[in-house]
Amino acid sequence: MLSSKASSNCHGQDSLYFLGWQVYEKNPFHEVENPTGIIQMGLAENQVSFDLVESWLRQNPDVMGLKNKDGESVFRDLALFQDYHGMPAFKNELVEYMAKIRGNKVKFDPNNLVLAAGATSANETLIFCLADPGDAILLPTPSYAGFDRDLKWRTGVEIVPIHCSSSNGFRISMFALEEAYERAQKLNLKVKGVLITNPSNPLGTTMTKDELQSLITFAIDKDIHLISDEVFSGTVFDSPCFISIMEAAMDSNLKRNTDVLSRIHIVYSLSKDLGLPGFRVGMIYSNNQTVVSAATKMSSFGLVSSQTQYLLSYMLANKKFTSHYMKRNQKRLKKRKEMLVSGLKKSGIKCLKSNAGLFCWVDMRHLLCSNTFEAETDLWKKILCEVGLNISPGSSFHCSQPGWFRVCFANMNQSTLQVALRRIKDFVERSSFDYQQNMASLSRKLISNWVRKLSSADREEQER
Amino acid sequence: MAAISKIATGNGHGENSAYFDGWKAYETNPFHPTDRPDGVIQMGLAENQLCFDFIEKWLMEHPEASICTAEGVSKFKETALFQDYHGIPEFRQAVAKFMGKVRGDRVKFDPDRIVMSGGATGAHEMVAFCLADPGEAFLVPTPYYPGFDRDLRWRTGVELVPVVCDSANDFKITIDSLQSAYHKAQEANIKIKGLLITNPSNPLGTFMDKETLKNIINFVNEKNIHLIGDEIYAATVFMEPEFVSISEVIEEVECNRDLIHIVYSLSKDMGFPGFRVGIVYSYNDTVTSCARKMSSFGLVSSQTQHLIATMLSNDEFIDNFVAESRERLFKRHKYFTWALSQIGICSLKSNAGLFIWMDLRKLLKEKTFEAEMDLWRVIIDEVKLNVSPGSSFHCHEPGWFRVCFANMDINSMEIALSRIRNFMVKNNETMVPPRNKLWRRTSLKLSLSRSLSRKMDDFIMSPSIMSPQSPLVQART
Numbered sequence: 045m046l047s048s049k050a051s052s053n054c055h056g057q058d059s060l061y062f063l064g065w066q067v068y069e070k071n072p073f074h075e076v077e078n079p080t081g082i083i084q085m086g087l088a089e090n091q092v093s094f095d096l097v098e099s100w101l102r103q104n105p106d107v108m109g110l111k112n113k114d115g116e117s118v119f120r121d122l123a124l125f126q127d128y129h130g131m132p133a134f135k136n137e138l139v140e141y142m143a144k145i146r147g148n149k150v151k152f153d154p155n156n157l158v159l160a161a162g163a164t165s166a167n168e169t170l171i172f173c174l175a176d177p178g179d180a181i182l183l184p185t186p187s188y189a190g191f192d193r194d195l196k197w198r199t200g201v202e203i204v205p206i207h208c209s210s211s212n213g214f215r216i217s218m219f220a221l222e223e224a225y226e227r228a229q230k231l232n233l234k235v236k237g238v239l240i241t242n243p244s245n246p247l248g249t250t251m252t253k254d255e256l257q258s259l260i261t262f263a264i265d266k267d268i269h270l271i272s273d274e275v276f277s278g279t280v281f282d283s284p285c286f287i288s289i290m291e292a293a294m295d296s297n298l299k300r301n302t303d304v305l306s307r308i309h310i311v312y313s314l315s316k317d318l319g320l321p322g323f324r325v326g327m328i329y330s331n332n333q334t335v336v337s338a339a340t341k342m343s344s345f346g347l348v349s350s351q352t353q354y355l356l357s358y359m360l361a362n363k364k365f366t367s368h369y370m371k372r373n374q375k376r377l378k379k380r381k382e383m384l385v386s387g388l389k390k391s392g393i394k395c396l397k398s399n400a401g402l403f404c405w406v407d408m409r410h411l412l413c414s415n416t417f418e419a420e421t422d423l424w425k426k427i428l429c430e431v432g433l434n435i436s437p438g439s440s441f442h443c444s445q446p447g448w449f450r451v452c453f454a455n456m457n458q459s460t461l462q463v464a465l466r467r468i469k470d471f472v473e474r475s476s477f478d479y480q481q482n483m484a485s486l487s488r489k490l491i492s493n494w495v496r497k498l499s500s501a502d503r504e505e506q507e508r
Numbered sequence: 509m510a511a512i513s514k515i516a517t518g519n520g521h522g523e524n525s526a527y528f529d530g531w532k533a534y535e536t537n538p539f540h541p542t543d544r545p546d547g548v549i550q551m552g553l554a555e556n557q558l559c560f561d562f563i564e565k566w567l568m569e570h571p572e573a574s575i576c577t578a579e580g581v582s583k584f585k586e587t588a589l590f591q592d593y594h595g596i597p598e599f600r601q602a603v604a605k606f607m608g609k610v611r612g613d614r615v616k617f618d619p620d621r622i623v624m625s626g627g628a629t630g631a632h633e634m635v636a637f638c639l640a641d642p643g644e645a646f647l648v649p650t651p652y653y654p655g656f657d658r659d660l661r662w663r664t665g666v667e668l669v670p671v672v673c674d675s676a677n678d679f680k681i682t683i684d685s686l687q688s689a690y691h692k693a694q695e696a697n698i699k700i701k702g703l704l705i706t707n708p709s710n711p712l713g714t715f716m717d718k719e720t721l722k723n724i725i726n727f728v729n730e731k732n733i734h735l736i737g738d739e740i741y742a743a744t745v746f747m748e749p750e751f752v753s754i755s756e757v758i759e760e761v762e763c764n765r766d767l768i769h770i771v772y773s774l775s776k777d778m779g780f781p782g783f784r785v786g787i788v789y790s791y792n793d794t795v796t797s798c799a800r801k802m803s804s805f806g807l808v809s810s811q812t813q814h815l816i817a818t819m820l821s822n823d824e825f826i827d828n829f830v831a832e833s834r835e836r837l838f839k840r841h842k843y844f845t846w847a848l849s850q851i852g853i854c855s856l857k858s859n860a861g862l863f864i865w866m867d868l869r870k871l872l873k874e875k876t877f878e879a880e881m882d883l884w885r886v887i888i889d890e891v892k893l894n895v896s897p898g899s900s901f902h903c904h905e906p907g908w909f910r911v912c913f914a915n916m917d918i919n920s921m922e923i924a925l926s927r928i929r930n931f932m933v934k935n936n937e938t939m940v941p942p943r944n945k946l947w948r949r950t951s952l953k954l955s956l957s958r959s960l961s962r963k964m965d966d967f968i969m970s971p972s973i974m975s976p977q978s979p980l981v982q983a984r985t
Binding site: 045046047048049050051055089090092097098101102117119120122123124125126160161166168172173174175176177179193198199200236263267268269303306307316319320321322323324332334335338339341342344345346347348349350351353354355356369500 | 510511512513514515516517521523526555557560563564567576578581582585587588589590591614626627629630633637638640641644658659661663664665721756761767775779780781782783784790794795798802805806807808809810811812815
């Protein structure tokens with residue numbers, strides 16, 4: 045009756061990642077109106093720097109974007125502008141902004157930039173361009189829960205995970221890469237590319253130049269594509285500084301392979317760095333003209349509203365504002381992250397060392413009653429329903445080891461974060477007390493069983 | 509070099525058709541009244557540019573509609589963060605109300621069934637993904653919008669099976685033609701999942717009467733296939749009779765509502781193609797739910813949702829806008845078709861849309877599509893008008909052209925008409941002597957009745973429209 049896409053759940057929204065949101069929405073925390081509600085820590089949003097944007101808006105009064113700098117009305121032109129090449133002024137500003145985030149070590153050409161309705165649409169479009177239904181993309185785990193929908197759902201492409209583990213800080217090893225590739229081959233899947241998220245979601249870490257170059261070498265060797273989702277590139281708040289895949293590819297050794305740039309593609313968005321997810325500004329950057337051409341035509345299915353292109357081209361054109369914003373934003377993210385990390389530490393909970401992102405990758409393995417995903421889900425449910433925090437379980441990121449959780453810190457104010465940390469502390473203390481109680485009662489049980497066994501053995505002796 | 513996908517390297521995007529070729533010809537030499545008076549006039553773009561002054565006036569009076577003004581900036585943060593694929597509730601309510609008003613309030617739309625998409629382009633693709641698997645097909649009456657080849661087929665793998673309509677009965681859809689197309693598909697082992705109708709029609713500018721819609725609904729129920737009603741031109745109906753929507757007809761006949769889906773957009777009715785406001789309205793709960801999840805790939809910018817919510821919830825503005833837009837479209841259409849008839853050019857009788865379906869069959873050297881292409885090249889290269897040839901709409905008869913009239917000011921229209929006249933005279937197709945320039949304003953005023961002459965003044969007084977030399981498009985190359 046309907047398509048198989050409509051009837052199945054390959055949209056991936058039955059995962060705990062999304063279920064947690066639904067529970068949150070029924071009982072959302074509010075400092076005043078609902079102080080016992082659930083605190084949303086499962087949404088990687090950047091809310092720490094809105095005041096900077098609002099202040100810019102106040103200083104640049106623009107009556108609905110109706111008039112440009114020369115006082116000419118532009119509303120009509122905006123309302124009619126549907127060219128899928130995008131607004132030239134907007135793309136020029138975007139490439140400059142992207143370069144700035146990368147310390148101006150790379151230059152981008154606006155003609156190689158394709159706009160999309162958010163990174164969601166950009167990722168899907170790129171997969172439509174690079175792979176046929178039934179082909180596969182290698183994806184390191186843990187990875188963003190939305191990729192199941194974005195990369196697979198309507199494209200018919202498969203994802204083959206590259207298993208990363210805590211033993212080396214979840215870094216992508218060449219061994220894991222090769223293993224994943226071979227696994228795909230055994231499944232008769234044609235691998236078309238590798239997709240990395242750098243900085244990583246959910247880890248909050250950035251990749252080294254060596255790691256990136258190894259990936260590039262792997263891609264050349266296997267004759268496949270390399271997609272680098274860099275949506276969190278502007279959230280790097282600590283060393284080491286961010287290195288883009290494009291910068292790594294500029295290395296002279298790799299450049300000798302003339303088509304290296306044609307297999308590297310970047311996905312970007314303003315949702316994380318600028319905290320504007322509602323405006324749906326995503327983009328693909330590629331040096332491969334066939335990809336740019338096809339992706340541009342496909343962008344018809346999800347163009348960026350001209351009204352939004354206009355507003356943001358204005359905003360990004362103000363270089364003083366963007367520099368100021370980047371610095372302050374990164375500083376605030378760092379402070380917020382440190383608050384979360386130190387707060388969790390006081391509860392005996394460690395985080396993976398990170399230097400980017402809007403979240404921490406938190407190690408709660410010691411709180412599991414067994415080293416299983418069932419135990420992880422039980423813990424997640426407890427934290428959601430009893431503690432009142434929506435955090436995201438590692439299983440929803442396809443992590444191969446249970447006990448890790450992604451906890452967001454940038455989508456709330458400081459006092460809410462304090463409330464969250466207090467709740468965690470109380471929970472851990474309660475759990476530890478309960479644990480001790482349980483351990484004590486378990487010991488007592490074991491001892492009494494042993495005693496009973498001993499006494500029954502004695503009796504047998506005596507009866508014999 | 510690493511291989512790219514078949515979709516990316518194939519021609520499924522459909523841009524190698526004459527429909528888009530004409531645009532390219534226009535773009536290399538676009539008309540401008542002062543800078544490029546000999547350039548190509550764009551008559552291949554179905555845009556509604558007649559009412560911007562009306563809308564701008566409202567915007568100036570309502571600064572709170574923008575989140576960038578002092579009055580609106582307090583909403584900036586919550587709007588910028590809002591990415592819920594359900595859409596801003598006020599936006600959905602306002603769109604549902606507007607859709608009802610455009611249908612004379614004869615039917616109510618449920619805001620909870622409003623699902624966003626990236627324009628009608630995104631909406632069509634989304635509906636195809638929800639209803640059909642690769643290899644399955646939709647019936648589509650010809651002639652139809654060339655973009656459907658891309659929107660419904662390109663990335664979905666779904667096929668389109670034409671339902672041939674012809675001029676003998678004004679291109680109306682008959683049950684016989686539907687049955688015939690359905691059975692042919694069956695014989696070819698093609699599984700038909702639905703029927704897509706555009707009502708009002710692009711490119712015809714006509715719409716279906718209640719009887720025809722009832723028959724169509726009976727047909728889809730009988731075959732247990734979906735009905736997708738593209739109603740994006742609903743508010744462009746400028747003359748009696750009143751537009752009848754599928755949403756009204758299903759209240760009057762036995763119908764499995766799970767089969768009924770409407771595609772809508774603000775691009776044509778309001779003239780906002782740049783804002784990318786597409787809507788899928790399905791009566792099927794599963795489809796609504798699935799489409800909503802898919803809408804993540806093409807949500808409407810929250811900044812735009814906010815603007816539209818404010819605008820469309822203003823009842824007085826909407827009532828006035830719809831009436832004013834109809835009036836202006838009516839006048840423009842009437843003048844254009846009248847002026848063409850004076851030079852012996854007919855078009856299909858129509859009362860909706862932003863275009864006419866022009867009959868140039870008598871200008872063809874022979875009744876073939878090659879001759880149609882030859883004529884089209886002449887119109888582009890010599891007459892310097894970008895019009896769209898019927899073959900690009902999959903019309904089965906050569907000689908028909910879609911010509912848009914609402915995307916230019918009256919001066920550009922007069923220049924276009926004079927070029928057409930000159931061409932016709934040169935080709936001895938009209939009996940009008942060269943000196944008697946019928947459309948020069950003074951002579952026209954004298955020869956016309958008072959009422960039409962008043963209308964002429966209105967045409968002349970209508971505000972000028974965006975020049976193709978807008979800085980927004982200039983810097984592309």
